[in-house]
Amino acid sequence: MAAPAFNTVTWFQVGTDDPKAARDFYGDLFGWTFDVDPGTGYDLISYPGAEAPSGGIAHVPSAEQNSATFLVLVEDVAAVCARTERLGGKILVQPTTTPKGLVFAHLLDPSGNHFGVFTPPPAP
Numbered sequence: 001m002a003a004p005a006f007n008t009v010t011w012f013q014v015g016t017d018d019p020k021a022a023r024d025f026y027g028d029l030f031g032w033t034f035d036v037d038p039g040t041g042y043d044l045i046s047y048p049g050a051e052a053p054s055g056g057i058a059h060v061p062s063a064e065q066n067s068a069t070f071l072v073l074v075e076d077v078a079a080v081c082a083r084t085e086r087l088g089g090k091i092l093v094q095p096t097t098t099p100k101g102l103v104f105a106h107l108l109d110p111s112g113n114h115f116g117v118f119t120p121p122p123a124p
Helices: 019-030 077-086
Strands: 008-016 033-035 042-046 055-059 067-073 090-097 103-108 114-119
Touching (some): 008 019, 019 033, 019 042, 019 055, 077 090, 077 103, 077 114
Parallel strands (some): 008 055, 067 114
Antiparallel strands (some): 008 067, 042 055, 090 103, 103 114
């Protein structure tokens, strides 16, 4: 499988206060499967025939936080955040590094649309 290109949408996230209902809905609708991990509050989504997960379900505490967000693979999350602000966007979640080395941020475009950017963890 070829690595995805930088600056392309390569991940999506569904935030829901009812993860089971979301898994049931998208599983029945599209045949998606899920690696459920109640300990982290994040379930990985795989498509039929896919080699790796392509999205996730984030468990959120209330319906007001339900959302669907696309994420773009970038080379430098901090640089994209700075450029977002120069272009009139806003940073919702500052660049964050997970314990495994994934770096992500959540942003708003000038129209108020929420999206994310990320850089994967270094290869082992």
